[in-house]
Amino acid sequence: MAKMGRPRTFDRQKAVVQAMHLFWEHGYEMTSLSQLKANIGGGISTPSFYAAFGSKEELFNEAVQCYLETYACVTDSLWDDEIPPRDAVELALRRSTKMQCESGHPKGCMVSLGTMSAPTPELAHVVEPLTASRSRTLQGFVRCVERAIAMGELAKKANARSMGIAFNSFLQGISILARDGMDAADLDASITELMKLWDIEVCQPK
Amino acid sequence: MAKMGRPRTFDRQKAVVQAMHLFWEHGYEMTSLSQLKANIGGGISTPSFYAAFGSKEELFNEAVQCYLETYACVTDSLWDDEIPPRDAVELALRRSTKMQCESGHPKGCMVSLGTMSAPTPELAHVVEPLTASRSRTLQGFVRCVERAIAMGELAKKANARSMGIAFNSFLQGISILARDGMDAADLDASITELMKLWDIEVCQPK
DNA sequence: ATACATTTGTACCAATCGATCTAAAAGTCG
DNA sequence: CGACTTTTAGATCGATTGGTACAAATGTAT
Numbered sequence: 001m002a003k004m005g006r007p008r009t010f011d012r013q014k015a016v017v018q019a020m021h022l023f024w025e026h027g028y029e030m031t032s033l034s035q036l037k038a039n040i041g042g043g044i045s046t047p048s049f050y051a052a053f054g055s056k057e058e059l060f061n062e063a064v065q066c067y068l069e070t071y072a073c074v075t076d077s078l079w080d081d082e083i084p085p086r087d088a089v090e091l092a093l094r095r096s097t098k099m100q101c102e103s104g105h106p107k108g109c110m111v112s113l114g115t116m117s118a119p120t121p122e123l124a125h126v127v128e129p130l131t132a133s134r135s136r137t138l139q140g141f142v143r144c145v146e147r148a149i150a151m152g153e154l155a156k157k158a159n160a161r162s163m164g165i166a167f168n169s170f171l172q173g174i175s176i177l178a179r180d181g182m183d184a185a186d187l188d189a190s191i192t193e194l195m196k197l198w199d200i201e202v203c204q205p206k
Numbered sequence: 207m208a209k210m211g212r213p214r215t216f217d218r219q220k221a222v223v224q225a226m227h228l229f230w231e232h233g234y235e236m237t238s239l240s241q242l243k244a245n246i247g248g249g250i251s252t253p254s255f256y257a258a259f260g261s262k263e264e265l266f267n268e269a270v271q272c273y274l275e276t277y278a279c280v281t282d283s284l285w286d287d288e289i290p291p292r293d294a295v296e297l298a299l300r301r302s303t304k305m306q307c308e309s310g311h312p313k314g315c316m317v318s319l320g321t322m323s324a325p326t327p328e329l330a331h332v333v334e335p336l337t338a339s340r341s342r343t344l345q346g347f348v349r350c351v352e353r354a355i356a357m358g359e360l361a362k363k364a365n366a367r368s369m370g371i372a373f374n375s376f377l378q379g380i381s382i383l384a385r386d387g388m389d390a391a392d393l394d395a396s397i398t399e400l401m402k403l404w405d406i407e408v409c410q411p412k
Numbered sequence: 413a414t415a416c417a418t419t420t421g422t423a424c425c426a427a428t429c430g431a432t433c434t435a436a437a438a439g440t441c442g
Numbered sequence: 443c444g445a446c447t448t449t450t451a452g453a454t455c456g457a458t459t460g461g462t463a464c465a466a467a468t469g470t471a472t
Contacts, residue, residue: 211448
């Protein structure tokens with residue numbers, strides 16, 4: 001049995017992407033139904049919106065999932081054991097910077113900037129996937145340093161958690177700088193500086 | 207001639223502080239008049255609010271000024287030429303971390319988190335003082351590195367702007383980590399790691 | 413052709429947004 | 443006391459918030 005009934009006038013998948021861009025730009029609560037409806041398929045009506053997505057919150061969840069499966073993958077190298085740990089860290093930083101500064105979508109990272117999207121405790125569950133993603137990214141940095149120590153690349157006395165937090169805090173800050181309009185080249189140069197943090201912990205005698 | 211007319215039932219200065227805490231926690235647009243009125247002097251009426259502060263935007267401006275003159279001073283060391291540049295940078299980072307994690311007020315920095323407070327361009331002017339403050343802090347970091355190079359403490363080949371951006375991005379990221387509930391001790395340890403970025407650029411031969 | 417399934421547009425819902433009007437209340441002055 | 447000044451409380455403003463009811467429109471299946 002194929003699909004029945006009157007067909008949609010808009011592409012549902014494209015609509016999720018358009019919604020993702022709006023939520024990315026303005027956050028959950030600051031994005032209104034009017035904005036969403038106006039930007040989906042060149043404008044849709046209220047009942048069409050609710051028939052297709054259920055509610056604003058459900059659409060947000062879909063938008064977040066869409067983001068996590070696409071743009072957020074720039075940090076996937078942190079969990080790739082095929083990549084040398086130093087390369088994994090540098091790749092995550094450089095790919096994330098490039099993504100956050102490129103045109104065609106809002107600046108910065110939706111996960112990082114989502115920190116301010118849930119002001120009230122009763123709305124915290126809405127952005128929980130974003131919170132979990134930030135926690136996971138921090139874990140990824142720590143994991144890379146731990147892996148390097150275990151491999152003998154970094155000194156045993158290196159503090160994996162502190163180094164991981166340093167890389168992670170730098171990464172989170174990029175979202176704010178990108179929103180403020182900083183060039184990708186400037187950020188890239190600062191990554192080169194930051195990576196020296198890794199190099200000075202490398203075991204000297206080979 | 208002394209003050210005339212019916213006296214206020216609330217302390218205007220305390221009210222600005224309470225409003226600052228609300229704006230700090232939820233941002234400009236996400237803080238409603240109802241919240242402000244309910245939290246000022248144990249609850250005030252609408253006309254009392256407008257008689258005392260003019261409008262929501264004017265109160266926000268006062269709250270921002272209050273923040274900049276108090277909490278934001280944790281980074282003042284960046285412009286104090288009496289302090290050795292390395293100490294100035296480390297002081298700014300440690301004082302800011304301590305402030306952002308201490309109890310008695312919302313976590314994180316109002317200036318950094320204010321990035322998400324102005325979604326629409328027509329509200330950008332409201333948070334302009336916050337944007338300017340972030341720009342000023344970045345300049346402060348760069349200035350310290352430049353001062354160290356001029357003093358001969360850091361190598362001439364050191365990239366002042368890139369290093370400044372690295373310190374600044376790390377600092378901005380702290381707001382997000384603090385909001386996520388990270389301990390001040392963890393952040394402090396990561397500052398110790400980050401400061402190695404400075405030490406490796408120090409001119410070796412004394 | 414007719415029954416069925418789904419989306420569509422129009423109108424509407426209560427609640428809240430920031431802000432204002434009016435008038436009583438509560439002080440300081442002469 | 444009475445004139446003056448300011449703040450107070452209650453009612454209300456139009457606009458917007460997220461979300462529904464209802465019926466016409468448009469497709470597929472039999």
